[in-house]
Amino acid sequence: MNLFRLSITAFLMLSVSASAAFAETARVSTKEAVIRDDCRFLSPIKGRLNYGDELEISSREGDWLKVRSKNIKGCIHKNAVTEKQVELSGTSSKGSSASGDEVALAGKGFNPEVERSYRSKHPELDFRTVDSIEGYGVSDRTLESFISRGGLNLP
């Protein structure tokens, strides 16, 4: 019976040490993303991130994740990240265990290189206009005021 107890204890200790080597992380899956003060749309922006930036998830609140990245703590919507467990080295948030293959495959397929070749093949297409359309946007403050003045619901 003592051996049985010893085995269970050893198993539990190994489980705990294994889980300590991992932290729940995510990566930004949109071209740009923001960390907000509160877990709601239009909450003040605390920091800006780019595609692929890594985040440590501390907790969840509905569709939002409470995260830390680049020493910024706040909230990010789950729709702007891709969640995957990444092995950490020690306590650092760096040291992703993503393999060389994964890194090489990231961004493969229809990517900027393919767009560049397509553009040179079709000089008649006006990608500068598309770039300008991508610049169309509304600031958070303008949008909040628009919603409020129109008696609409805040998201």
Next chain:
Amino acid sequence: MSSKLLAAASLLLFLCSNAHAGLFDSVTRNLGTITKAAKATEKAARPISEEEEYYVGRAVAARIVATYPLLKNPGLTEYVNSIGRTLSLHSEKPYTYGGYHFAILDSDEMNAFACPGGIIFITRGMLRAAENEEELAAVLAHEIAHINNRDGISSIKSSRWTEALTVIGSSAAKQYSSREVAQLVGIFEGSIDDIVKTLVVNGYSKSQEYAADKASIAIAQKAGYSSSALYDLLGRMAGRSTEGGITKTHPDTSDRIDNIKDLIKSRSADPSSLSRRTDRFRSAPTTR
């Protein structure tokens, strides 16, 4: 039973002990190889990513602005973007890789197009057909629903993506060879053709349109707009004899009305808010 449990626990301890670290490493390595192989298989059959959808959408947008010129009216464009952004934040997918952007096409044709990834076009003719902000919101919400549902991407022939995956999977290097780029550009070009043909000529399937109409009502209502706006707009369109535009690429208007009539709530918007929105719609920079 307890002896079996004891044996299993002992075996586990045996495997995990430092004295047998070599065996443990070997098991871990094998498990790693199996996981890696499974991941590689998963990648080989992966769908088009959001990032790839974004590049496809940019090219589709470039094709559309080559046919329909852009209306350069900053005030009206900001108004349309304010409505569109509000709606997108209430949709199932509030963020896309490149974000939502709304642009107006200088055309009398009554139409709207959702490019994969988030660029949405609405024509001057469609803006004129809307009688208030609620109806304009209903049209934009319908297009947002097409993006949420990835309808544009689903119109790419599946054989094209299968071929693309063969090229992607065959290249071990980080950079493609010129031959591989040429292959991918050919597939990319074909994919753009498929989507533009669907958007401008053939239209989506009836089921995709009906789903987008239903989602449009849900999104608009969640944002605080009237649930009857799409119904009202379609009702007026059904009475008109228009050719081309959405009448060419969408199901019969009376069928679309039948599809959504049960979703209309008798009183879904606050009258004073409704009146404020109608006022700002009327004072918005004109398209005329």
